[in-house]
Amino acid sequence: MRRGNHSSQEKIFNVINYFVFIVYTLICVFPFYYLFINTISSNELTGLGLITFYPKGIHFSNYVQVLKIKGLPNAALVSLARTVIGTLLTVLASAFLGYLFTKKEMWGRKVWYRFVIVTMYFNAGILPWFITMMNLGLTNNFLAYILPYIVQPFNIILIKTYIEAMPNSLQESAQLDGAGYLVIFFKIILPLITPILATVAVFSAVNQWNSFTDTLFLMTDSKYYTLQFVLYRYLNEATALASIIKSSQGPINVNLQNMQTPTSVRMTVSMIVVAPILLVYPYFQRYFVKGIMIGAVKG
Amino acid sequence: MQLKHKRKINIKDKYRLFLMALPFLILTFLFSYLPLHGWLYAFYNYRPGIPLRENEFVGFYWFTSIISNPTQTAEVLRVLRNTFAMSTLGILTSVLPVIFAIFLSEIKLNWLKKTVQVLTTLPNFISWVLVYSFAFALFSTNTGFVNRILMQLGAIDRGINFLASNKHVWLTMILWSTWKGLGWSAIMYLAAITSIDPELYEAAKVDGAGRFRMMWHITVPGIMPTYFVLLLLQIANFINNGMEQYYVFQNAINKDYIEVLDLYVYNIGMMGTSFSFATAVSALKSLVSVFLLMFANGLSKFGRGETIL
Numbered sequence: 151m152r153r154g155n156h157s158s159q160e161k162i163f164n165v166i167n168y169f170v171f172i173v174y175t176l177i178c179v180f181p182f183y184y185l186f187i188n189t190i191s192s193n194e195l196t197g198l199g200l201i202t203f204y205p206k207g208i209h210f211s212n213y214v215q216v217l218k219i220k221g222l223p224n225a226a227l228v229s230l231a232r233t234v235i236g237t238l239l240t241v242l243a244s245a246f247l248g249y250l251f252t253k254k255e256m257w258g259r260k261v262w263y264r265f266v267i268v269t270m271y272f273n274a275g276i277l278p279w280f281i282t283m284m285n286l287g288l289t290n291n292f293l294a295y296i297l298p299y300i301v302q303p304f305n306i307i308l309i310k311t312y313i314e315a316m317p318n319s320l321q322e323s324a325q326l327d328g329a330g331y332l333v334i335f336f337k338i339i340l341p342l343i344t345p346i347l348a349t350v351a352v353f354s355a356v357n358q359w360n361s362f363t364d365t366l367f368l369m370t371d372s373k374y375y376t377l378q379f380v381l382y383r384y385l386n387e388a389t390a391l392a393s394i395i396k397s398s399q400g401p402i403n404v405n406l407q408n409m410q411t412p413t414s415v416r417m418t419v420s421m422i423v424v425a426p427i428l429l430v431y432p433y434f435q436r437y438f439v440k441g442i443m444i445g446a447v448k449g
Numbered sequence: 450m451q452l453k454h455k456r457k458i459n460i461k462d463k464y465r466l467f468l469m470a471l472p473f474l475i476l477t478f479l480f481s482y483l484p485l486h487g488w489l490y491a492f493y494n495y496r497p498g499i500p501l502r503e504n505e506f507v508g509f510y511w512f513t514s515i516i517s518n519p520t521q522t523a524e525v526l527r528v529l530r531n532t533f534a535m536s537t538l539g540i541l542t543s544v545l546p547v548i549f550a551i552f553l554s555e556i557k558l559n560w561l562k563k564t565v566q567v568l569t570t571l572p573n574f575i576s577w578v579l580v581y582s583f584a585f586a587l588f589s590t591n592t593g594f595v596n597r598i599l600m601q602l603g604a605i606d607r608g609i610n611f612l613a614s615n616k617h618v619w620l621t622m623i624l625w626s627t628w629k630g631l632g633w634s635a636i637m638y639l640a641a642i643t644s645i646d647p648e649l650y651e652a653a654k655v656d657g658a659g660r661f662r663m664m665w666h667i668t669v670p671g672i673m674p675t676y677f678v679l680l681l682l683q684i685a686n687f688i689n690n691g692m693e694q695y696y697v698f699q700n701a702i703n704k705d706y707i708e709v710l711d712l713y714v715y716n717i718g719m720m721g722t723s724f725s726f727a728t729a730v731s732a733l734k735s736l737v738s739v740f741l742l743m744f745a746n747g748l749s750k751f752g753r754g755e756t757i758l
Contacts, residue, residue, distance in 0.1 A: 160660060167552055168561070175568045178632065181583035182571075184594055188586070199592025247473050255459060256466035262474060269481035271758065272739060275731035276692070276711070277718045278487020286479065298480040301473050331466065360576035363693055367719070382578045382697060385585055413592065420582040427574050435567055438574070439636055 182424065185417050189213070193414045194407045207407070212418040215410050219398045221372055222380060226422070229377040232295040233358040241351045243300045245343060248309030249335050270303045280367050290371045294364065299357075305350045312346045313339060352430075352437045359426060381419050388412055491729035511729035525730065527705065528713040531619070535709055536687045538623040543683060546631055547676055550638030551668050555660070566639070569632025580625060581697040588612055612698075618706035626694060637679070638672050645671040678749070681757055685745035688738055710734055 188196045192207030200206070217223055250256060251263050274282075288294035320342075324334050340347075365379040375383075384391050391412045431438075491511055493504040515525050556562045572580070587594045588611040596608040611621075649667050658666070692711035699707045708716065710730070718727030742758075749757045 163555075163660070167555060168558075171553065171556065171561075171565050175565050178569045178572055178628065181587060185583065185586055197592065199594075199597050202594060202597055243473055247470060250466055250470045253466050255463050256470070257463045258467065262467070262470060265474065266477050269477060271742060273735060274481075274484035274487055275728070275735055276715060277724065277728045277731055278484040278490070280719070281487045281490065282480075282484040297476065301477045301480075331462075331469065356574050360574075360579075362576055362578050363696070366696075378576050378578045381582060385578075385582055416582060417586060420579060420586075423579055423582075424575055428571075431571060431574060432567070435570075438570070 182428070185420055185424075189414065189418045189421050192407050193409060193411055196417070197411050197413055209408050211408050212410070212414055213422075216415055216418045216422070219394060219415065221375065221394075222377075222419070224373065225375045225377045225380040228292070228295075228374060229359060231292070232361075232376065233355050236296050236299055236358040237351055237355045239296060239300050240302055240305065240354045241347055244302055244305035244309050244350055245340060245347060246335060247301070248306050249313055249339050250331075251306065251310050252313050253331070266301060266306060267303045276363075276367070283368055289368045290374060291368075292374060294368050295358070295361075295374075295376075298364075299354070302350075302354070305354075308350065309343060309346055312343055316342060348434075349437045352434045355430075356427065377419070377423050381416070381423055384412070384416050384419060391415060488728065488732045490725055491732050493725055495725045495728075497724060507725075511726045512733070514726065515730070515733075521726070524713075528708050528710055531706060532688055532690060532709045534619045535622060535690050536683075538619060539626070540680070540683055542623060542627055543634075543676075543680060545627060546634035547638055547672060549631055549635040550642060550672070551664055553635065554639060554642045554668070555664070566632065566636070570636065571632075572629045573633035575629075577693045577697050580629060580694075584612060584625065584698070613700050613702045615703050615706055618703045622694065622698065622707065625698075634679075637675060641672040641675045642668055674753070677753065678757055681745040681749050684748075685742040685757075686738070687741055688734055 184202075187203075187205040188201050189212050190208050190210060191201045191205040192209065193212070195201055195206055247266070251259060253259065256262070283289060283294060283298075288297070320338055321334055324338055329337070360378060361376070362378040362382065365374065365376050369375060369379075395410045395412065395415060490501065492506060492508060493501060494507050494510075495501065495504050514521055516522060553562060553565060556565070585593075588596070590596060590608040590610045593608070593611075595611070596605070599605045600608070645667065649671075650663055653663050653667060688710055690709040690711055692709070692715050695707050695709050695712045696715065699712065711734075714727045714731045714734070717723045718731070721727075746756050746758050749755060
């Protein structure tokens with residue numbers, strides 16, 4: 151009797167538990183789905199707010215039309231460039247510095263290591279940072295997206311710890327063969343630390359792609375606008391957006407129903423902004439998880 | 450002879466290694482140390498475009514004006530109130546990921562558990578601009594999803610302008626940051642739960658403990674150490690809310706409640722005309738947050754015998 155009671159209690163618990171998690175998961179996913187079905191539905195219906203749970207009047211012209219908007223392809227290019235170049239450089243630099251800091255014979259190693267690591271714990275503030283960037287000539291300059299993010303103390307700690315945990319014998323035998331530091335780094339270290347590099351790369355890529363405030367502070371020339379920044383402006387400047395759409399549309403429109411509207415442009419650009427994350431995320435999910443776990447061990 | 454030769458190479462290596470690191474040390478200096486000189490601007494009456502030295506030196510004027518100038522005092526107090534509200538709500542909701550992890554680990558269907566975990570962490574990887582775009586699409590006045598549904602259900606007859614509202618600003622902000630971060634923050638606790646010795650559960654089962662008693666007496670104590678570390682880090686960051694979330698959601702109507710310190714410094718320094726005053730506020734903020742970090746670190750040393758730095 152008691153036993154039966156116990157298991158029916160458990161059953162109720164399980165049902166409620168599953169239910170709550172499924173509902174919450176749907177809440178997490180729904181915005182992505184909602185925007186997507188709106189971008190592929192008839193723009194007229196979308197404009198009226200009539201697309202709620204499933205698409206109607208499916209068409210894909212929004213994704214073609216939106217690329218004709220002046221400045222948007224360029225913004226996509228800027229975002230892509232900063233993500234690729236920025237990630238490559240910070241991964242290489244973190245690996246190289248992580249390696250150099252394992253070398254006990256380096257002049258002033260401890261001091262320089264601390265010099266880099268301590269920057270995690272203080273911050274001059276955004277205005278002094280802005281002034282410095284201005285004085286360095288990094289306003290309206292693509293390098294502003296790359297140079298400040300090359301040295302990342304946290305990544306350096308991760309990689310240094312990883313290299314220190316590896317057996318030293320490989321490095322030693324290469325050294326005996328007369329290999330220099332650079333040769334050892336590129337030929338031996340780099341291939342062996344790819345798992346940790348993947349984690350670092352995934353995090354830097356997401357950060358670069360999502361970065362928004364640096365454009366806000368540093369760039370006034372639309373040449374350097376990123377997708378995130380352009381999307382933000384579209385969301386806030388309705389009249390400006392309407393005139394942008396008007397000027398980018400040809401005189402003859404094929405389909406009145408699917409004419410570009412501020413709403414359709416906003417939603418389509420949002421989908422373009424989130425697409426790379428959605429494409430990359432399923433494959434790299436384990437690296438994300440690994441990243442936070444290594445971080446946790448350190449913390 | 451041999452020995453001498455070897456030493457010579459070592460000395461060369463010593464500096465060679467340093468020279469290889471030097472370009473990166475210079476980058477570190479330029480982007481992390483050099484900005485500190487910007488605090489000097491807090492001691493001048495700086496007008497953008499004019500070299501610092503040619504501006505009037507005012508000493509601690511901007512710092513004292515926080516207290517002596519009533520309008521500025523009121524402004525700063527308002528911003529501090531928002532900062533405290535957001536951070537306090539952040540600390541109160543910090544138990545949510547713990548609860549999330551405990552209950553998720555009770556799900557025995559592995560595929561479901563995995564799916565929930567993957568899909569609930571997804572929002573963490575999108576930008577605040579995109580979150581705002583979602584909010585825009587879901588909550589806009591006439592065509593937004595929520596208003597449509599409410600109108601169809603007959604709960605309201607005119608659209609509610611959720612985004613341009615000065616009501617419940619703190620609550621909506623914490624809800625969005627929870628939506629974005631909950632699944633992700635739970636990962637660390639899920640890992641802590643998997644590292645609990647399974648023998649503890651076996652032993653408890655033998656003693657006749659039910660599921661809830663095991664959750665309370667084994668799982669909860671098992672993840673408390675992790676929780677305390679993260680809580681301390683949160684205390685250390687009490688006044689650093691960041692500005693991105695609040696910047697994208699701010700508008701003329703909710704401004705009084707959404708302006709946290711970081712956003713305020715941006716608004717008056719970059720948008721307004723008080724660059725020097727904003728720098729003074731920001732410099733004070735940096736100092737206080739270093740103290741908070743040391744305080745949290747001390748607390749950790751005292752409570753756990755380990756530092757968090």
